[in-house]
Structures are given as C-alpha cells and as structure tokens.
Amino acid sequence: MSKIFETPLYPYARSSDQDASVPVRHPVVVVGAGPIGLGAAIDLALHDIPVVVLDDNDKVSWGSRAVCYAKRPLEILDRLGCGEPMVNKGVEWKLGKVFFDERKVYDFNLLPEGGHRRPAFINLQQYHFEKAMVDRVRELQAQGKPIGLRGGNKAIAVEQRGDHVRIGVETPEGPYAIEADWLIACDGANSPIRAMLGLDFVGRVFEDNFLIADVVMEAKFPTERWFWFDPPFNRGQSALLHKQPDNVWRIDFQIGWDIDRQEELKPENIDRRLRAMLGQDIKYELEWRPIYTFQCRRMEKFHEGRVIFAGDAAHQVSPFGARGANSGLQDTDNLAWKLKLIIDGKAPAALLDSYDVERIHGADENILNSSRSTDFITPKSEASRLFRDAVLDLAEHFPATRPMVNSGRLSVPCTYDGSPLNGPDNAKMPKRTRAQASPMVDAPTANGFLLDRLPGRFHLLTINAEAPASLDVDGVTATRLALGPADDPDGFLKERYLGEAKSAVYLVRPDQHVAARWESHDDAAVRAALNTAVGRLA
C-alpha cells in the first residue's frame, strides 16, 4: 500500500486559463499548497473571495515534517472547518519530561487549566494535516465555494504591475500566464517568489545537524514529549521522543556540526542509534529519515506591492517550539479578513501595513524564543554549557531553575501590544485578554465554547451588559454575542474576561483578537474602535 504522501491528491489537470487569449485575472492567487497556502485559500473562500492555489507538486508533504500543532492553530482550523478531523486523528498530549544524563530532572504540563475546547497540543503527521485541508478544499468546492487547486503548476515568473501581478506558470503541457489582484506567496522557506522579487531573507544559521528517525513501532511509552540532554545513548547531544498517530514515533537526534551525512543516514547507523536509545530488542520500520539544519530568519517586510508573504516564505524558525506551521496559520488568520475588507473596498489598502506590524511582531517573538531554545540545547560556549548544566542539575532538586529549562518554548499565540489597530483598554479586566489585540481565551458557555460562537467577523461580546444586536460602521458590521451569569457557572468568563469588573463589552476582531473593551456599551466609542480596528484613521 502506498503512503498518503506518495499518492497524488491534486494531479495536474488542464484549466481553461491555459487556453485564454489574454491572461485571466483572479482576485487572489496563492502560490504553494502547503499548510499555510491551503489555510489562506480556505479562509478566503469562506469569505467568498475567489482564489486559485498553484503548487508545483501534487501531493501532501513528503514525510511527517511538522508534528506538533498547538491549541491556537487548532482553534483557527475549527473556524476554517477542518479542526475536528485533525483532532480526532491526532494524538493529544500536554505532559513533557526532561532528562539529563540518566536522570529525569523535570516534568511539565502545558495546559494545567480547564475550560478549553481544544487541548494544548496534538501530534499529527504533516501529511495527515495537509490531507485534512485538501479534503476541506474539496468539501468547499462541492458547496460551490470559489476555490481552485492546481497541481503541477509551478510559478516561474512574477511581475508587479501596479494594481495587479502577472504570474508565469509552468505546467506539464507548457507555460501560461495568469494575473491576480493579490498574490499570496506561501511557497515555503526557499520561496522562489521571494527570490524572483529580489527580496532579502536574512538571519542566523545554527551550526548543528539533527537526524530525524520517524519509525513505526509498537511501544509502550506514554503520550508525552520526552527530551534528553546529554543522554548516555547520545553523549554531549540531545534527543527527543514524540508519539504520532498510527504508531509512528518521532525521534530526533542532535548529531553536531561536523558530520558525514551519507554515513549518518545509513540504515545500519540509524539502527545502532535507535537500539541504544530504545533497547536492543525493538521492532520497527523506518518511515522517514532526513537530516536537517536550521535557521532563524525573516523578511524585512511581509508585503511588497501586490505580493504578500505568509508562512515559511516570510519567516523561518528552528523546530524547537513547534512554531513553524503554527505561526504560519496565524499569519493567514491575521491576513484573510483584512484582505477581504480591502477587496470589498471597506478598508484602506493601508490596513495591510498592520499585517506586517502584527505578524512581524509574531515572527520576532517566535525567532527570539526558538533561538533561545536552540542556545540552551546547543550551548555555544564553555560558559553557556556550564550554566545550562547547572540549570539542569539544580532542576532535579529545586523548583528554582525549572522555569529556565528550555527544550523548546512551545508555540503560544501573541498579543499585538502597540498595534495601530488597538482601541481602548480597561484596567479592571484581566491582563491576558487586554485590548492589545490579545488572542481571545476559550471558555465554556451555556451554548457551546466561546470561540466557536465568534466565527470570522467582528463581534461585540457582552457579558452582563447591554448593546444593540448589531452595529454597522460604513459597511463593517459587529454582531453582538450576549452572555450572562447563566453562561458562567464555573467562573471562567469572570477569570478570563471580567476580572474586577462587573460587566464587559469586548470588540472582537474576525481573527478572535481583542480590539477594545469597556465596562458598558458606548455607541460612539465602539464605532470609533471599529474604525480603528479596520485601519480607517480618524
């Protein structure tokens, strides 16, 4: 039986665009059908914006690649309509253990609080993840949503033409050209579109190699993330063990900078490593075994003219912290509603500048965190190894240094402090949901989880407060979601949204970040905040 990642899912098929005498213009073309390109396309199609996705390939990701998906992206995927199959298929986990030498020194629980629909993390092979997204594309197509997916279509040229872009596409049947009002480049870390436009992608290269062995085996390890510093089976280096669905295990060995790749990749050498780690009598089958190095870098700007970058094309991080695909989905979550408003003429094109501000903030946070993890995992000097080992040694006995143990700071959504879209805040209310475009925190309500009740447009969330059922400012509407005491038997809304206040009115953005909040409804203030949140400057 062939694996999912060996099966063509969207094989090349001729499109009528290839027979047109003049290049056909589309509102949006997405280049790249990885998780981020598919996410962008699904989001736009749900907003009824016609979108065409081009991919040079016709299959899902080769090998597992990304494995860990965090709560926030799962919530975004729920909104896109494909979270459920992923969570059902995925392996849920929240516990992690850290070992140093032969001892367990520390363990952690990523989500020690209740009241969330989604778990802190699931593990799922990237090919399953992308397959669920392709299935969702097919479902939307069946419903008549305007979304096209063209395999075997490689973007080979791009030209900025003022109010649109022309894209040269190569296919098995020869080249053609199409045009787009907006091009979203989701063509991965090596982004050919970025290169064609001559844009920089600079940052830091880490001088280290990691060998991944994804193996299929029956094993009794618990569903936890296990991380070893300097274990007997990989002296001076680190190792990671993680469970994926279908008895696939992710094993990741740090192997250092000066290595012989061919030698390391030999099955007998991988076998030796695996048996040293897991026991001599294990039975397994190797599914995927790449060696990777990594970099932390980002583009200086995330859009240029009519071309917008998202996902790995715009920023790249080390995998420790699972911040790649997780943050890429937050890019398109941030972008889609803004582009919708711009295309509909309801917001100025300058709203796109806030995409740069907010997602560069996100990228910098991710790069900072993943660089620090990398520095902890691979100490760069004698002093840094000394302190790293001291932190681990003490962690076994005292809580004091446990917060410094850094085997990856796992992806959490960011708060866009200082974003130009932010409105008034209220200091009586909790800091975690402050009106600095904090991500909304899920909570159970009488009629389901809160985030499910705030789908894809502006909402006015009222808790024990009055407000009109909806409010329109020049074509942008905020719809009220009214909650009261009956919605909060366990106090989650109080803890997450009210704080010291008795009542609250939250203006919630389509991407479920907090634009502004007050104790009671004030029509003029809400209207002003809505204008600010869509980039209409006073």
Next chain:
Amino acid sequence: MSTLNTGANIAGPDDFYAELLAAHDGLSKAESDAFNARLILLLANHIGDRQVLAQALQAARRRK
C-alpha cells in the same frame, strides 16, 4: 526602584569567605566552575528582582 546592595552586608565576612573556599576544597577546576554556576543560579533566584540582578551583572563586569 530596588538597588543592589553594594555595601558590606555579611556578618562575619571572614567566616563566610572561609566557608566559600571550603566548599571548593578538593574540587577540580571543572567541578569548581560547575559549583559556581549552581551557586550563582541559586542566589539569583533568591534575589529574584530583575533590576537588582541587572545591576549585579553590571557591577560584576567592572574590573579594577
């Protein structure tokens, strides 16, 4: 704002100094270095205050 106490603050300074050195007795250079690192981390955690710690880092950087 809290400030780093750089005045003399330990009662029995000679005793403390002797204890500090005694703790290193018989340790190799590598073991001493590791000991010092653990000690710094424990003391830093006890202080906790980031401003004070920043001043201590600054003060320790000064030579002569």
